[in-house]
Amino acid sequence: MNTRKQQLAAFNRLLDIMDELREQCPWDKKQTLESLRHLTIEETYELADAILDNDLQEIKKELGDVLLHIVFYAKIGSEKKAFDIADVANSICDKLVSRHPHIYGDVKVENEEDVKRNWEQLKLKEGKVSVLEGVPKSLPAVVKASRIQEKVAGVGFDWEKPEQVWEKVQEELGELNEEIKAGNKENTEKEFGDVLFSMINYARFIDVNPENALEKTNKKFINRFQYLEKAAKKEGKNLSDMSLNEMDIYWERSKEFFK
Structure with a gap:
């Protein structure tokens, strides 16, 4: 593993490259906060796929893509004289210290549930009117339901x-x-x-995790159905011409390979 010095040097290299691309590359020069948004969402889903596949090399690559986007947003923020990467880092550092009084203060906790409850109470003290304010409106429904339930449980509604x-x-x-x-x-x-x-x-x-569970089932179904398609094609058959009973034979075989 790299030393802290090497880690900081790598991050500094990324910042330098971002400066150069923003100044010299026609595509990078054109990007705005808004134009990057949908790309960031796409990169996040690609990272999520890699995590579900437990592909560590792919996770590393996708984390790099997400990190690039964070640096890109910070670069645009600095051009607008609104914030830079140091402000971004300090902002999350300050939040982490504030939200972990059991580490950086004198609050005592017994377990993870105590930490979650304290977290939601601290958010309310910071000025949030509702514990549900932090749930993004555009989250997929399954993820949103999970976050809603976690948040209300954090204040004892459970x-x-x-x-x-x-x-x-x-x-x-x-x-x-x-x-x-x-x-x-x-x-x-x-x-x-x-x-x-x-x-x-x-x-x-x-x-x-219901989102992970459903996505794993999605992947399993896709793998099994594609096995069915390939097996039928190999024998010169079209699915549209086959009965459900015929297709079910291949489907049952697929379960031996995709559990």
């Missing part, structure tokens, strides 16, 4: 036992089933949302 949450899941499933039978589309959608919300809440109680 179930006590996993069994209670599971009972809520069963209750919501029953209500969904009633609306489906009644043929009420609007209420069915609402109850389906309640089922998902309660399942995401239950995931937290059994220490499962």
